[in-house]
Structures are given as structure tokens and as C-alpha cells.
Amino acid sequence: MDEQKLREVLARNLALEKEVERLREREATLEKICKKAIDELENSKKHLSRELHDELGQAMTSILLQLKMLQYEQDIEVIHDRIGGLRYLTQQTIEDVRRLAMNLRPAVLENLGLIAALQWYIDDYCRYSGIKVELRAPRVKEPFPSEIETVVYRVVQESLTNVLRHAEASQVQITLEVSDNELRLQIKDNGKGMTQVDRKKGLGLLGMEERIKLAKGEFKINSHLGQGTEIIISLPIYK
Numbered sequence: 494m495d496e497q498k499l500r501e502v503l504a505r506n507l508a509l510e511k512e513v514e515r516l517r518e519r520e521a522t523l524e525k526i527c528k529k530a531i532d533e534l535e536n537s538k539k540h541l542s543r544e545l546h547d548e549l550g551q552a553m554t555s556i557l558l559q560l561k562m563l564q565y566e567q568d569i570e571v572i573h574d575r576i577g578g579l580r581y582l583t584q585q586t587i588e589d590v591r592r593l594a595m596n597l598r599p600a601v602l603e604n605l606g607l608i609a610a611l612q613w614y615i616d617d618y619c620r621y622s623g624i625k626v627e628l629r630a631p632r633v634k635e636p637f638p639s640e641i642e643t644v645v646y647r648v649v650q651e652s653l654t655n656v657l658r659h660a661e662a663s664q665v666q667i668t669l670e671v672s673d674n675e676l677r678l679q680i681k682d683n684g685k686g687m688t689q690v691d692r693k694k695g696l697g698l699l700g701m702e703e704r705i706k707l708a709k710g711e712f713k714i715n716s717h718l719g720q721g722t723e724i725i726i727s728l729p730i731y732k
């Protein structure tokens with residue numbers, strides 16, 4: 494084999510080794526993302542079961558006991574008072590159920606639609622974080638395919654959680670634009686920004702990127718230290 498050919502073979506080998514290394518890294522990342530998703534699912538199930546048991550179970554038992562007592566009560570005044578108490582407790586329980594349903598977030602998408610569900614999440618977020626978030630979705634016609642709604646909702650959730658945890662921002666602007674066959678979402682904060690190295694620190698951004706890839710969309714981060722962070726995704730919409 495002449496020297497030229499040998500060099501070519503070596504170069505090809507090197508390129509192959511690099512590709513294998515890249516794929517290994519990607520596999521390891523996907524494995525971590527998958528494990529995280531399973532852990533999150535388990536935790537939310539635990540939380541739900543605790544709430545169902547402690548809050549709802551408790552309230553329903555209390556309602557049942559009061560109803561039993563009421564069954565044998567003769568005094569009309571007492572009956573009146575107890576019914577008032579029962580109504581209050583039932584109302585609270587309905588609120589609890591509503592809150593629980595809301596906490597199972599993506600389920601709210603079906604009931605409220607994407608924009609209202611996002612607004613609900615954002616209002617709650619603003620209240621506990623003190624960060625001002627503006628959602629702009631001019632002339633957006635709903636509904637969207639449900640996979641798209643879930644992706645958008647999850648991206649907003651992860652991005653806002655990141656802003657609260659890392660950005661030291663006071664404001665976030667979220668813009669949703671839809672054309673015939675594409676949805677574009679931009680989430681922009683006025684925080685401290687991040688470096689390329691920062692990006693690889695966790696699994697949130699990587700998970701987001703994988704989700705977008707699965708939906709055949711595009712994912713981009715524009716961020717520089719001291720200049721805030723902007724996340725832009727676009728997703729094709731097949732109707």
C-alpha cells in the first residue's frame with residue numbers, strides 16, 4: 494500500500510473513531526435523560542398518592558362522619574350549622590381536586606387548551622418567584638396537535654424553572670407564533686446568561702433538545718454572559 498493510501502485509511506479510521514465516541518456520548522446522555530424521566534414519573538406518582546391519601550381521604554372521611562352525625566340530629570339549628578360546615582368542607586375538597594388535577598400539568602392542556610394552560614402555569618410561577626413573565630401569542634388559533642402542546646408546555650416549564658434556578662433574571666418574555674405549518678416559540682430572559690460549558694451541566698436543556706429532535710423541530714439557544722438567554726424552538730405542524 495502506498496503512503497497516500499495509508500494516510501487515507503488512517504484518516505478514515507480516525508473519523509470513524511470520533512464518530513463512535515460521539516455516538517457513545519450521545520447514548521450515555523440519552524440513558525441519563527431516560528433515567529431522569531422515570532425518576533420524575535415515580536416522584537410525581539408518590540406525591541399524588543400522598544395527596545390523595547392525606548388530603549382527599551381525610552376530607553372525605555370527615556364529610557362522612559359529619560353526615561352520620563347529622564342523620565341522628567333533631568335540633569334544626571344544629572342541622573343548619575352542620576350543613577353550612579359540610580358545604581364549606583365540600584367546597585374545599587373540590588378546590589383540592591382541582592389543584593391536584595392542575596398539578597398533573599399536561600392533563601390541563603386537554604381541558605384548557607395550550608394558551609390558557611400556559612397562562613395558568615405562568616400566573617402561578619409569577620406569584621411564587623416574583624419574576625415578571627409576559628406571554629404573547631397574537632392571533633394564535635387553537636387547538637394544536639396534542640404532541641405539540643405537550644412539547645411546548647414542557648419547554649416553557651423547564652425554561653422558566655431554569656430562569657428561577659440559574660438566571661437571576663427579573664423578566665421573561667415568551668412569544669408564540671404560528672404560521673400555516675410551523676410553530677415558533679421564543680423564551681427570553683434578562684438574566685446573567687450562560688457559557689457553552691454551562692449548557693452541559695444538567696439534563697434539562699439536553700432533554701429539551703432531544704424532545705424537539707423527536708418532533709422533527711429545531712432548537713437553538715442564544716446566550717452570552719451578562720446578556721440574558723434566549724431559547725428558540727420551531728416545530729412543524731402536521732394537521
Ligand SMILES: Nc1ncnc2c1ncn2[C@@H]1O[C@H](COP(=O)(O)OP(=O)(O)OP(=O)(O)O)[C@@H](O)[C@H]1O
Pocket residue numbers: 655656658659660661682684685686687691692693694695696697698699722
Ligand atoms: N436561563 C438561564 N440563565 C442562565 N443560565 C442558565 C439558564 N438556563 C440554564 N442555565 C445554565 O445551564 C445549565 C444547564 O441547564 P439544564 O436545565 O440543562 O440543567 P440544570 O437546570 O442545571 O439541571 P436539571 O437537569 O435539573 O434541569 C444550568 O446548570 C445553568 O448553569
Ligand SMILES: [Mg+2]
Pocket residue numbers: 651654655695696697698
Ligand atoms: Mg434545568
